[in-house]
Amino acid sequence: MALATAERVTFSYPDQAQPALRDVSLTVEEGEFVALLGASGSGKSTLLRALSGLVPHFHGGRFAGRVVVGGRETRSARPSDLAGTVATVFQEPEDQVVLTNVLAEVGFGLENLGIKPSEIVPRALAALAAVDAEHLAGRALPELSGGELQRVCLASALALEPRLLLLDEPSSQLDRDDAEALFEHAREHGCAVVVAEQRPELPLAYADRVVFLRDGRIAEELPPAWTEPPAAPPPRDAAGAEVVRVERVSFAYPKGPPVLVEESLSLRRGEVVALVGPNGAGKTTLGKLAAGLLVPRAGRVVRFGRAAYLPQDPGRYLVAETVLEEVALAAGEARARRTLDELDLARFSDRHPRDLSSGERERLAVATVLAVEPDLLVLDEPTRGVDPERKRELAALLRRDADARATLVVTHDRAFATAAADRMVALGSESVLV
Amino acid sequence: MSAVPAAILLAALAFAALIADSLWFVGAIVLVLLAVCLRAPRARRRLYLVGVAISSGMVFVLWPWLQNTGSHPLFPGPIVPVLGELTVTREELSLAALYALRFAAVGLASAAYALLLDHDRLLGAASWARRSALGVALATRLVPTLERDAAGLVEALRGRGLEVRGVRARARLLSPLLAGSLERSQSLAEAMEARGFGRPGRTRVPNKAWSRADRLAAAAAPLLVLVALWL
Amino acid sequence: MLGAAVLAFAAALAAGAGGESRISMWLVTLAVLAVAVVWLESGPDSAKEIALVATLAGVAAAGRVLFAAIPGVQPVTVVTLVAGAALGLRAGVGVGMLAAFTSNFFLGQGPWTPYQMLAWGACGAIGALLAPLLRRRLVLVAVAGATGLVFSVFMDVWEWFAFWPHDRESLTFLIARGLPFSIAHAIGNVALALAAGPELRRLLNRYGRRLRTEVVWAR
Numbered sequence: 001m002a003l004a005t006a007e008r009v010t011f012s013y014p015d016q017a018q019p020a021l022r023d024v025s026l027t028v029e030e031g032e033f034v035a036l037l038g039a040s041g042s043g044k045s046t047l048l049r050a051l052s053g054l055v056p057h058f059h060g061g062r063f064a065g066r067v068v069v070g071g072r073e074t075r076s077a078r079p080s081d082l083a084g085t086v087a088t089v090f091q092e093p094e095d096q097v098v099l100t101n102v103l104a105e106v107g108f109g110l111e112n113l114g115i116k117p118s119e120i121v122p123r124a125l126a127a128l129a130a131v132d133a134e135h136l137a138g139r140a141l142p143e144l145s146g147g148e149l150q151r152v153c154l155a156s157a158l159a160l161e162p163r164l165l166l167l168d169e170p171s172s173q174l175d176r177d178d179a180e181a182l183f184e185h186a187r188e189h190g191c192a193v194v195v196a197e198q199r200p201e202l203p204l205a206y207a208d209r210v211v212f213l214r215d216g217r218i219a220e221e222l223p224p225a226w227t228e229p230p231a232a233p234p235p236r237d238a239a240g241a242e243v244v245r246v247e248r249v250s251f252a253y254p255k256g257p258p259v260l261v262e263e264s265l266s267l268r269r270g271e272v273v274a275l276v277g278p279n280g281a282g283k284t285t286l287g288k289l290a291a292g293l294l295v296p297r298a299g300r301v302v303r304f305g306r307a308a309y310l311p312q313d314p315g316r317y318l319v320a321e322t323v324l325e326e327v328a329l330a331a332g333e334a335r336a337r338r339t340l341d342e343l344d345l346a347r348f349s350d351r352h353p354r355d356l357s358s359g360e361r362e363r364l365a366v367a368t369v370l371a372v373e374p375d376l377l378v379l380d381e382p383t384r385g386v387d388p389e390r391k392r393e394l395a396a397l398l399r400r401d402a403d404a405r406a407t408l409v410v411t412h413d414r415a416f417a418t419a420a421a422d423r424m425v426a427l428g429s430e431s432v433l434v
Numbered sequence: 435m436s437a438v439p440a441a442i443l444l445a446a447l448a449f450a451a452l453i454a455d456s457l458w459f460v461g462a463i464v465l466v467l468l469a470v471c472l473r474a475p476r477a478r479r480r481l482y483l484v485g486v487a488i489s490s491g492m493v494f495v496l497w498p499w500l501q502n503t504g505s506h507p508l509f510p511g512p513i514v515p516v517l518g519e520l521t522v523t524r525e526e527l528s529l530a531a532l533y534a535l536r537f538a539a540v541g542l543a544s545a546a547y548a549l550l551l552d553h554d555r556l557l558g559a560a561s562w563a564r565r566s567a568l569g570v571a572l573a574t575r576l577v578p579t580l581e582r583d584a585a586g587l588v589e590a591l592r593g594r595g596l597e598v599r600g601v602r603a604r605a606r607l608l609s610p611l612l613a614g615s616l617e618r619s620q621s622l623a624e625a626m627e628a629r630g631f632g633r634p635g636r637t638r639v640p641n642k643a644w645s646r647a648d649r650l651a652a653a654a655a656p657l658l659v660l661v662a663l664w665l
Numbered sequence: 666m667l668g669a670a671v672l673a674f675a676a677a678l679a680a681g682a683g684g685e686s687r688i689s690m691w692l693v694t695l696a697v698l699a700v701a702v703v704w705l706e707s708g709p710d711s712a713k714e715i716a717l718v719a720t721l722a723g724v725a726a727a728g729r730v731l732f733a734a735i736p737g738v739q740p741v742t743v744v745t746l747v748a749g750a751a752l753g754l755r756a757g758v759g760v761g762m763l764a765a766f767t768s769n770f771f772l773g774q775g776p777w778t779p780y781q782m783l784a785w786g787a788c789g790a791i792g793a794l795l796a797p798l799l800r801r802r803l804v805l806v807a808v809a810g811a812t813g814l815v816f817s818v819f820m821d822v823w824e825w826f827a828f829w830p831h832d833r834e835s836l837t838f839l840i841a842r843g844l845p846f847s848i849a850h851a852i853g854n855v856a857l858a859l860a861a862g863p864e865l866r867r868l869l870n871r872y873g874r875r876l877r878t879e880v881v882w883a884r
Contacts, residue, residue, distance in 0.1 A: 063881070
């Protein structure tokens with residue numbers, strides 16, 4: 001008998017007209033590694049939650065069909081009942097942890113399950129060891145990096161010794177190395193794994209089976225955009241006037257080690273430049289310096305015109321009550337309407353920004369900085385948690401109006417850098433890439 | 435020393451200082467608490483110690499002016515409306531010292547708690563107040579996250595060319611900060627349920643067994659209070 | 666637990682009668698807090714509610730730390746009022762007490778903590794009790810200002826009762842000394858309520874609805 005089955009599930013969230021899942025069926029066998037790929041809003045996270053009972057018990061809504069996990073049907077079993085059989089790791093590590101001490105945190109689930117007190121600490125330590133994190137056992141959670149935090153979350157899930165491990169975009173906030181380690185540990189454990197993702201590279205490498213979702217339905221095949229790397233754009237002659245010149249800047253955060261030492265950068269109007277490099281190399285810092293958000297300790301930044309900066313995870317930082325107001329805040333209503341039209345967001349003009357899906361919010365965030373019509377546009381990791389089709393659209397969008405400004409994209413996504421940029425700068429040295 | 439007996443001892447010391455009438459006894463307690471506080475790292479303890487010193491200093495200085503007892507005037511003062519006679523007597527000074535030291539004792543006990551005790555352990559021991567303990571743990575953990583969110587909001591707005599200046603502008607950030615944090619709380623609740631929260635029959639990580647020092651502390655606590663009552 | 670609280674009350678009365686009014690004050694406060702905690706504990710074990718209350722308390726605490734440089738301005742009062750109004754008595758009191766306790770972890774725990782917990786818990790209760798009235802912006806602003814003033818004066822009165830001679834001169838002195846802070850607190854609350862009050866209420870109403878989700882089972 002299969003470990004988990006979903007039979008003809010149709011589900012709508014409360015207050016939503018369109019169903020998130022339409023007639024979806026899925027079978028997961030013991031020990032299998034299944035990847036659920038799809039864009040934001042495709043239903044992959046919803047399907048994942050259906051496997052743990054969170055849909056519909058936690059979210060409410062209209063549920064048709066049947067989901068059976070480990071012999072129990074989710075109609076009668078609540079998520080907390082299924083917790084020992086199923087364990088989930090969610091997208092945002094900071095929003096999963098409850099306590100301050102790592103060991104206590106891993107033990108939290110065990111306490112809830114009613115495991116014998118004498119077994120709690122040994123099992124927690126074993127789970128931490130399984131993800132190469134025993135050295136973190138005595139640490140405080142606020143001190144950990146994103147990658148370490150997500151590993152602790154994985155340990156918390158594995159400590160429950162589940163038969164089915166569900167991962168909801170677990171690596172979207174992580175860089176490549178941390179993400180690979182996460183997938184590796186998940187597979188090592190041996191239980192069945194279902195991972196929902198928008199970025200196909202790692203899941204395709206690890207999965208036994210791939211399922212693609214679009215608009216709540218399981219589709220036949222993976223679209224080519226998901227399997228092929230994007231093509232490099234045709235080279236352009238982009239030699240406008242200089243917009244920003246960063247001259248030998250050095251920077252250190254207060255009470256921290258130096259992040260940048262004598263870096264230089266120059267951007268001309270009309271070009272799109274990708275700033276690449278490993279985590280911690282100072283890409284974000286250099287981007288902020290160029291945009292004028294930070295002041296360098298040494299060296300100087302010369303800028304001609306206005307700069308706009310889009311931070312990482314911008315969907316979190318929306319402040320207005322309507323979409324139109326959000327864009328108009330910095331740009332005025334006329335330009336706001338124009339930009340919303342360009343980005344196909346006009347139909348949301350009167351909606352509350354936080355009612356939009358995550359993909360739509362990302363587009364809205366891009367709209368807020370584009371509408372300002374800056375001379376220098378700096379984007380910080382705009383492809384975190386973005387599916388391949390959207391990445392191509394974003395690259396095309398950036399290149400479309402590129403002549404009006406200079407664009408700097410900070411990213412560690414080489415494929416996106418290739419698709420969007422005229423040249424790449426690796427931190428520490430200038431290198432030109434065609 | 436583990437958290438619970440230490441907390442009990444601190445509370446007993448503070449309470450004893452509050453109810454004892456003997457200047458020497460309260461003074462001794464203050465010295466003990468000061469010694470305990472000095473075990474904390476220098477940078478952190480400075481703020482607390484300075485705060486306690488200023489507050490209790492103020493109590494000592496201002497008390498005598500406001501009190502009108504005693505018959506051994508040390509400093510005759512004028513009669514002032516509302517406050518009455520501004521005479522300082524010896525009795526008043528010693529009472530002022532007592533109250534100042536009491537204030538210091540309570541302040542130092544709180545400082546010792548904040549500086550040296552492990553909150554998670556303490557909260558874990560409160561099995562009768564499970565939900566409240568969890569609430570405290572969560573809220574404490576969330577504050578740095580929320581501060582980062584607030585900074586991120588300001589930075590995102592600056593990135594669009596909007597400066598956030600003044601109380602009014604900061605106040606208008608409260609709403610999006612709240613909206614973002616409410617979304618976080620949804621995810622948090624989801625994660626908690628997925629980890630089995632709400633299931634009947636929950637157990638607890640066992641606390642460390644009490645050492646001899648712990649037992650001594652726990653025994654000393656009521657004794658202290660009794661002594662204070664008598665003094 | 667309840668038994669201990671009753672004992673504490675009895676002891677407090679005895680101490681009060683015996684002239685040790687300060688001990689009495691502490692015992693009464695601790696007893697009230699203990700009862701409040703027991704009452705909060707008796708609610709259903711809902712992850713959503715705990716997460717929501719803790720988050721709101723966290724926001725109030727973070728806001729307090731954020732505005733710490735400006736004396737007297739305490740976002741806690743406004744957040745607590747709105748929480749009580751939108752989410753009910755238990756949540757309001759929970760947010761108030763939790764915000765007091767938590768923010769003091771960052772700003773300094775002290776003997777004032779139980780009293781702040783009482784006072785802000787009461788604000789949450791006030792918010793819940795006046796919920797229908799607080800829908801109008803002006804009423805919210807007025808109540809926010811009033812509770813701000815009362816809160817500050819309450820803390821001044823507490824300080825007087827706990828550490829200063831029990832006569833009118835000291836009381837007057839302390840209230841007078843605290844007057845600028847009390848007024849700043851009231852004004853700060855008014856400003857916050859004006860700037861953000863109704864929006865906060867709307868937000869919390871939306872999320873309050875999500876606390877009570879309904880599942881419709883179809884075939």
